[in-house]
Amino acid sequence: xxxxxVKTLQKLRAEHKEDxxxxxxxxxxxxxxxxxxxxxxxxxAKEALNMFLGEAYTRKMDxxxxxxTGCMGLCHAEPTVEVKMKSMPDTLxxxxxxxxxxxxxxxxxxxxxxxxxxxxxxPAGDIYKE
Amino acid sequence: MNxxxxxxxxxxxxxxxxxxxxxYHQLLSAGDSSGLSGEVQIVKTGCFGLCGQGPILKIxxxxxxxxxxxxxxxxxxVKEHLVKGKPVERLMYKTPKETKPGQSYRxxxxxxxxxxxxxxxxxxxxYIARRGxxxxxxxxxxxxxxxxxxxxxxxxxxGRGGAGFPTGLKWxxxxxxxxxxxxxVCNADEGDPGAYMDRAVLEGDPHSIIExxxxxxxxxTASHGIIYIRAEYPLAISRLEIALRxxxxxxxxxxxILGSGLHFDIELRLGAGAFVCGExxxxxxxxxxKRGMPTPKPPFPAVKGLFGxxxxxxxxxxxxxxxxxxxxxxxxxxxIGTEKSPGTKVFALTGKIENSGLxxxxxxxxxxxxxxxxxxxxxxxKKFKAVQTGGPSGGVITTDFLDTPxxxxxxxxxxxxxxxxGMIVMDESDCxxxxxxxxxxxxxxxxxGKCAPCRIGTRRMQQILNRISKGTGTLDDIEKLKSxxxxxxxxxxxxxxxxxxxxxxxxxxxxxxxxxxxxxxxKCRAGKCKDLVSYTIDAEKCIGCTVCARKCxxxxxxxxxxxxxxxxxxxxxxxxxxxxxxxFDAVKIA
Numbered sequence: 001x002x003x004x005x006v007k008t009l010q011k012l013r014a015e016h017k018e019d020x021x022x023x024x025x026x027x028x029x030x031x032x033x034x035x036x037x038x039x040x041x042x043x044x045a046k047e048a049l050n051m052f053l054g055e056a057y058t059r060k061m062d063x064x065x066x067x068x069t070g071c072m073g074l075c076h077a078e079p080t081v082e083v084k085m086k087s088m089p090d091t092l093x094x095x096x097x098x099x100x101x102x103x104x105x106x107x108x109x110x111x112x113x114x115x116x117x118x119x120x121x122x123p124a125g126d127i128y129k130e
Numbered sequence: 131m132n133x134x135x136x137x138x139x140x141x142x143x144x145x146x147x148x149x150x151x152x153x154y155h156q157l158l159s160a161g162d163s164s165g166l167s168g169e170v171q172i173v174k175t176g177c178f179g180l181c182g183q184g185p186i187l188k189i190x191x192x193x194x195x196x197x198x199x200x201x202x203x204x205x206x207x208v209k210e211h212l213v214k215g216k217p218v219e220r221l222m223y224k225t226p227k228e229t230k231p232g233q234s235y236r237x238x239x240x241x242x243x244x245x246x247x248x249x250x251x252x253x254x255x256x257y258i259a260r261r262g263x264x265x266x267x268x269x270x271x272x273x274x275x276x277x278x279x280x281x282x283x284x285x286x287x288x289g290r291g292g293a294g295f296p297t298g299l300k301w302x303x304x305x306x307x308x309x310x311x312x313x314x315v316c317n318a319d320e321g322d323p324g325a326y327m328d329r330a331v332l333e334g335d336p337h338s339i340i341e342x343x344x345x346x347x348x349x350x351t352a353s354h355g356i357i358y359i360r361a362e363y364p365l366a367i368s369r370l371e372i373a374l375r376x377x378x379x380x381x382x383x384x385x386x387i388l389g390s391g392l393h394f395d396i397e398l399r400l401g402a403g404a405f406v407c408g409e410x411x412x413x414x415x416x417x418x419x420k421r422g423m424p425t426p427k428p429p430f431p432a433v434k435g436l437f438g439x440x441x442x443x444x445x446x447x448x449x450x451x452x453x454x455x456x457x458x459x460x461x462x463x464x465x466i467g468t469e470k471s472p473g474t475k476v477f478a479l480t481g482k483i484e485n486s487g488l489x490x491x492x493x494x495x496x497x498x499x500x501x502x503x504x505x506x507x508x509x510x511x512k513k514f515k516a517v518q519t520g521g522p523s524g525g526v527i528t529t530d531f532l533d534t535p536x537x538x539x540x541x542x543x544x545x546x547x548x549x550x551x552g553m554i555v556m557d558e559s560d561c562x563x564x565x566x567x568x569x570x571x572x573x574x575x576x577x578x579g580k581c582a583p584c585r586i587g588t589r590r591m592q593q594i595l596n597r598i599s600k601g602t603g604t605l606d607d608i609e610k611l612k613s614x615x616x617x618x619x620x621x622x623x624x625x626x627x628x629x630x631x632x633x634x635x636x637x638x639x640x641x642x643x644x645x646x647x648x649x650x651x652x653k654c655r656a657g658k659c660k661d662l663v664s665y666t667i668d669a670e671k672c673i674g675c676t677v678c679a680r681k682c683x684x685x686x687x688x689x690x691x692x693x694x695x696x697x698x699x700x701x702x703x704x705x706x707x708x709x710x711x712x713x714f715d716a717v718k719i720a
Contacts, residue, residue, distance in 0.1 A: 003381025005389045006271050009263060016259035035247055037333045038365050039326075070334015072247030073488035075480070077176055080247070089136060089190040094176050112133055116173040119138060121188075124238035124490065126248070128260055 024084025030064045030109055034096075035080040037071030043078035044097055051101035059105070073123050080120070083108055094120040134169045135212050137161075140178040140186040141506075149201060150174075150185035156204035157187075164208050177485055177506045180235055183223075195223040195235060237503050239466070240490045241474050242327070242450045246334030251369050254376040257337040263382060265456030269345045270390035273456075278349040279305060282452070284460030286472040291317060291408070291445030292523065292549045293625070294471070294538035297452075300442060303432035305350040307440035312352035314343045314394075315436060315443040317413055318359035318366070321405040322521030323572060324552035327476040328446035330488055332359070332366035335450065336373035340396060342449035344387065345456060346442050347394040355396035356436070358413050360403050370398060405522075405576035409624045410435075410443045412578065423580045424624035445550070447476060467493030471537035475548065481518075481555035482509045494535040497527055501555060512557040516640070520549025522569040522576075523629035525636025526562075545636040547629065561658035562641040563648055566633045567595040573630040584627025587618030591634055598645060599659040601652040608645060612638060657719050660704045664720055667708075669694035671716035678708035678717060 004012070023031045032052055036045045049066065056064045072080045077094025083104065084090050091114060093104060100118055107113045139154045157172045178186050183197040187207070194217050196207065203221060210216045223235050240246075249256035257263070269278050283298035304312060316339055320328040332339065343355045359367060374396055377383040383395050399417050406412045407422040414436045416422035435441025451473060455463045464472045471493040477500065480486045484506030491500060497517060501507065508514050516526040525546035527534070534540050538548050556565065570592040579585045591614055597603045615631030615638075622628045638645060647653045654662040667678070667687075674692040679685075686702050689695030697708070709717045 001379055003384075003386075003389075006267055009258070009267060009380075009388065012255070013258050013261070013264075016255045020256060020259045033250075037246075037330055038363070039330075041365070067250050068252070069249060070246040070251050071330040071488060073243060073330070073490075074485070075487040076485045077487075082247075087132070113171050114136055114138075114173045117175070119173060119175040121175070121178040121236070123487070124236050124240040124243075127239075127241060127244050 024086060024090065026086075028063050028086060030061075031082075031084040032064060032066045033069050033082040033084075034066065035070070035072045035074075035078065035082075036068040039071050039075060040079045045079035047098045048079050048081060048096045048101040051098040052105070055102060055105045059110075061105075061109070064109075074120060077120050085109065087112060088114075092120050092122055093118045132169070133171050135171075135192075136190040137170060137172045137207075137212075138175045138178075138188040138190065139172065140175055140184060140188075141181070152201040153185050153187065153199050153204060156201040157208065160205045160208040161212070164213055166208065166212055170208075170212055179237070179485065179504050179506055180223075181484075181506050182502060189217075192217075196221040197223045237495065237499050238490055239474050239492050241454055241466075242331060242447050242476050243334070243488065243490050244454070245338065246330055246488075249335065251334050251336055252372050254337060254373065254380060257335070261457055262337055262453070263341055265453035266341050266344050266382070267388065268456050269348050270388050270392060275305060275349050275351065278345060278456070281456060281460040282349075285451075285455045285463035286460075286470075287448065287451055287455060287463065288471060288538060289445060290447035290451075290475065290550070292520065292547065294548060297444065297448055300432050300444070301346060301349050303430065304352075304440040304442045307433050309440050311354065311437075311439045312350055313436045313439055313441040314346045314350070314352050314355040314396075315414070315417070315431075315441055316343055316355070316357040316359075316449055317408065317410065317443055317445045318357055318363075319401045319408040319413060320360065320363075320446070320550065321403075321408045321576075322523070322550045322552050323569075324480050324521055324554050325478050325550045327478055327488055327551055329363055329366055330476075331446050331450050332363065333369055336366075336370045337377065338450045338453055339370075339446060340373055340377050340383065342444075342452035343396060344383065344392075344394050345452055346444070346449075348390075348392050350440070350442055352442070353393050353395075355394060356399055356417060357396060358399045358401055358407070358417055361400040362403055367398065367400065374398075404578070405572070406578045406624070406626050409626055412624065413443070414441065421578075423578045424626075426623060447551075468535065468537045470539055475536070475551055477551045477553045479505050479553050479555070481553075482512065482557040482560070483507070483555040484509050491536075493537040496533050496535055498532040500536075500553070501532070505555070508555065508557050512559065515556045515558050515560060516562075518554040518556065518565065518633070519552065520547035520629075520632070521552045522572045523547055523625065523632055524549045524552075525632045526556075526640055528640045545632070545639055547632060559656050559658070561599075561654050561656035562637045562644045563595060563599050563654070564656070564658040566637050567592065567599055569633040570595055570630070573626065577626060577630070581621075581623040581627060583618050583621035584623065584630060587614050587622070587627065588630050590614050591618070591631065595634070598648045599654075600661045601648065601659070603645075603649045605646075605649060607649065608638065608642070657706065657709075663704050664699060665697055665702060665704065665706070665708060666718050666720065667695050667697055668716045668718055671714050673714055673716075675714070677711045677713070681707045681711040683707060 187196040287297045288294040412422045412424040431441045476490045573588040672694040679687040686698040
């Protein structure tokens, strides 16, 4: 791609900022973010990832975007998964194995109900939202 | 019917100390009797921290936080908050009057980890979206080299690798040195046992390091950067490679960056995993292809570093702060943390703690807040003994110092060290001699052998510690440990040796009694030093349930059902499985 200049960098930033802020706010797309640092992967994040991918495919849910992210810092609750969707509060799940991933799809994504006992608190506020 | 409110009750499954379970059930029945069953969902959550004020109840989507909720408060919360929409003021969490900037009830402030767990580290656009490369943009288009260094000096940022040297000053030395070539090096050779914050940053936010190094390049006029990273971090390496490729594609590395005329690129060097290579002069030697051994300072790398050229060398966490400082200004950064140690510190909180994890707090936060409010206290309700900070270079912090605000200077003053930020929590079942011996063995293994005080001193200290843990130590050994320790501290060439005695000296200062017990009474109160421990079964208490015999991995417990069992001492490996298994308190440790 063309090399950025200060101007084009600022334009790019504005576009992507809007895109990121609109996740789970604007349309019906469901955003699932899985913590996949070394720690998360070692704790089984790939199993959760595969379950989300598989379930989304078999249930023909074409409005799901699954992303990876780094370590969320909750070592005691790995693997961690964040769910953002319009009709539900942003939620952070911990200790998500394949079974819980399946439950998150059926209960949270499709049933509008949180999955009890696997919800964790965000470790800190976001400095870009204050 | 759509759910209107979600009630999150904390720690129900894990927390036995609070009455969260009763609150949960009261909420359920209050919700039902108010006819809200289809509109409210009451759920149990993992630990929310803030355990001293539990049980905690959080209502979503409005994010109201209630603390100290009693079962009898449930009805009021349902009727007032959920039905009428009027939050119950008296139970709401009140922010303490003297809050530090950006601090919520969560006590954490994430600057270094601002993007970790938020962005996709393999997607440069997400980094850019969250003000990524804004600091670089400013540095290249608005600031002169000396302005950048001035901003860093205002910020008061100190090196997060352990020593705490002012970063702005470091950069200034390199900027002022005359040379045809200068280098920017990132020290990503994180080797302290129990520390992994650098890995988290490299894996979760690699562009922040690239941006910071490019800012440094402009500040000191360098064209070449190197990230020295240990080969044991394959995921971090692959994400860095992706990030470097993307930055080059976007023109954020390479020729004429952002049209400013700056040329700068970064390459990776993989370390083979020697602890001493985290020491900057050894790291530079290793980068040059030589054996990783330290050299005396001065000359400091800032003046004469890689290939004899002036070199800025910063640790990962230090660098991760820099884009933010440029973006928001040095004065903003200076307002966070303590006077002499501005900003935050990431700690890897591990050991006998409920909520192990990476925590980032403003400097000046107390250990009590970290261990109890964030960490959720000691695991399994055991008693707090000490926290080991700074790994093999640090020392212990005991109960007496739980309320000491943590920063570089306060930790040094109590004989410990910030180090890279490992924080290992110990409870009453950890033996001080055993833990100290572990760190000393680590130092013996990792000492490069170049200088005698470190090579011989660590070995001798390890031998003495081993003796003590075997019950063959003498009272002289305590004095010997102290004198060898002080000599190693004073005479060693580099930081490894200079700090290797810290665990010994610090534990002798605060836990001398435990050392003396090992020597005089041949007793290890924690039951960790196997040569000093024996397990026996109290025949009066043993009911012959056979559980211990079945749990014993070496089958050395015998006895008929319903008759007292005995342990064959010659076969016992002292694993303690029988002690844990016995429900009748019949297994004794002596």
